[in-house]
Amino acid sequence: MSEREVVIVSAVRTPFSKFGGALKDFRSIDLGALVMRECLSRVTVAPAEVQEVNYGLSVILEAGLETDVPGRQATLFAGFPPENISLTVNRACCSSLSALRLGYRAIRAGEIDVALAVGSDNMGRAPLLAPNIRWGSRLGHVVLKDPLFELGYPDFAPLARDAGEVAMEYGVTREEQDAWALRSHRCYFRALQQGKFQVGEELLAVAVPQKKGGPLSFDRDESPREEVSLEQLAKLPTIYGSPTVTAGNAPGLSTGATAVLLMSADQAREKGLHPLATILASVATATDARYIASIPAPTITKALEKANRTLSEMDLLEINEAFAAMPLVSAKILAEGDAGRRQSLLEKTNVNGGAIAIGHPVGASALRIAMTLMYELRRRGGGSGVAAICGGLAQGEGLVLQVK
Numbered sequence: 462m463s464e465r466e467v468v469i470v471s472a473v474r475t476p477f478s479k480f481g482g483a484l485k486d487f488r489s490i491d492l493g494a495l496v497m498r499e500c501l502s503r504v505t506v507a508p509a510e511v512q513e514v515n516y517g518l519s520v521i522l523e524a525g526l527e528t529d530v531p532g533r534q535a536t537l538f539a540g541f542p543p544e545n546i547s548l549t550v551n552r553a554c555c556s557s558l559s560a561l562r563l564g565y566r567a568i569r570a571g572e573i574d575v576a577l578a579v580g581s582d583n584m585g586r587a588p589l590l591a592p593n594i595r596w597g598s599r600l601g602h603v604v605l606k607d608p609l610f611e612l613g614y615p616d617f618a619p620l621a622r623d624a625g626e627v628a629m630e631y632g633v634t635r636e637e638q639d640a641w642a643l644r645s646h647r648c649y650f651r652a653l654q655q656g657k658f659q660v661g662e663e664l665l666a667v668a669v670p671q672k673k674g675g676p677l678s679f680d681r682d683e684s685p686r687e688e689v690s691l692e693q694l695a696k697l698p699t700i701y702g703s704p705t706v707t708a709g710n711a712p713g714l715s716t717g718a719t720a721v722l723l724m725s726a727d728q729a730r731e732k733g734l735h736p737l738a739t740i741l742a743s744v745a746t747a748t749d750a751r752y753i754a755s756i757p758a759p760t761i762t763k764a765l766e767k768a769n770r771t772l773s774e775m776d777l778l779e780i781n782e783a784f785a786a787m788p789l790v791s792a793k794i795l796a797e798g799d800a801g802r803r804q805s806l807l808e809k810t811n812v813n814g815g816a817i818a819i820g821h822p823v824g825a826s827a828l829r830i831a832m833t834l835m836y837e838l839r840r841r842g843g844g845s846g847v848a849a850i851c852g853g854l855a856q857g858e859g860l861v862l863q864v865k
């Protein structure tokens with residue numbers, strides 16, 4: 462089997478909206494179709510040229526309001542020909558990088574030359590469930606279930622509790638998590654002032670229909686807070702029985718979509734497309750379900766081994782802020798007890814803010830951290846970076862990129 466170089470030639474996302482925010486009425490499949498069209502049109506690649514679409518999502522109940530095959534549905538909305546091969550992938554918050562990994566593998570193996578990875582979720586559109594209604598309720602209360610409540614899984618603790626407890630195990634305090642949350646918002650606004658997160662680069666603008674007048678152009682992430690202080694953060698109550706996690710050091714329940722177009726380096730050259738980045742490795746991991754806060758660390762280690770690179774060779778890291786606990790715990794593990802090394806790793810991590818500020822539409826976020834990393838490496842004139850994300854019941858997904 463030949464192993465070929467795989468490059469990213471286009472990458473874009475919607476701005477992320479907050480719970481009940483600007484994108485609250487959009488179906489996730491329509492947002493998916495929107496980013497797919499934009500991602501291809503930026504490099505004038507026709508849908509018919511894309512040999513595989515892998516479509517990540519996490520909130521299956523929201524997509525399930527319309528369809529059992531969201532990937533297929535979204536590609537048809539986006540104008541792909543009926544012959545297009547699509548696959549819906551759900552690995553919780555890892556999903557969209559899992560989608561990328563499938564295309565990466567197929568290109569590397571020489572089976573195809575062009576693959577599109579997508580992620581899309583509208584968390585606030587997840588319906589309340591009435592599971593006992595179909596066959597009737599002879600006697601007693603009828604109960605509605607909220608699939609968003611406590612964000613967890615049957616027979617396991619809520620994610621926020623696991624993450625907080627594991628953070629404490631690693632000696633990462635509530636104060637440290639609040640300080641990281643503050644940093645996330647501050648880094649985001651500094652990046653914005655420096656002209657980052659622009660429409661035409663990482664972002665596209667979404668036209669949001671209004672009750673009166675023309676559509677609103679939604680062109681900026683909605684969750685970042687300009688006025689944040691440690692005092693305010695310290696006052697927030699913890700959630701879901703967690704010892705440390707609060708609404709302040711967690712991301713919100715967001716809406717958004719992401720897309721990345723991959724090609725074999727040969728194909729990009731033939732088409733005269735300039736690669737935005739080369740993918741050096743794309744890996745998946747999983748561990749004991751309780752350790753969702755620490756899984757980015759072994760994911761980064763595995764990705765670097767696969768890429769034949771070391772951590773010290775990385776110019777930048779992205780570790781998804783599923784909660785502030787994730788980058789803080791993971792950097793501690795990666796630094797192997799060396800406080801100075803941990804500090805220097807954290808300084809290179811999420812330099813433009815993370816999910817706490819930007820938002821976390823779960824199925825879309827993994828590609829968001831990949832493209833935020835890539836665009837920052839490009840602004841710096843090149844370099845290497847590693848991105849890692851955790852997902853439901855301690856799964857991980859990681860990516861090593863090089864920008865030449």
Ligand SMILES: CC(C)(COP(=O)(O)OP(=O)(O)OC[C@H]1O[C@@H](n2cnc3c(N)ncnc32)[C@H](O)[C@@H]1OP(=O)(O)O)[C@@H](O)C(=O)NCCC(=O)NCCS
Pocket residue numbers: 480554612620621686689690693694697700707708709710711712713714783784821823852
């Ligand atoms: C934490 C969570 C339950 C909060 O939901 P919510 O109540 O709708 O969120 P809000 O934005 O209204 O925040 C709650 C309160 O905290 C306050 N708050 C949030 N962030 C703050 C900050 N940085 N500074 C000060 N106050 C803040 C809000 O102002 C609000 O206060 P209010 O009730 O007085 O208005 C929800 O966002 C959540 O579940 N997040 C986690 C998502 C998740 O687990 N993702 C997957 C990870 S794997």
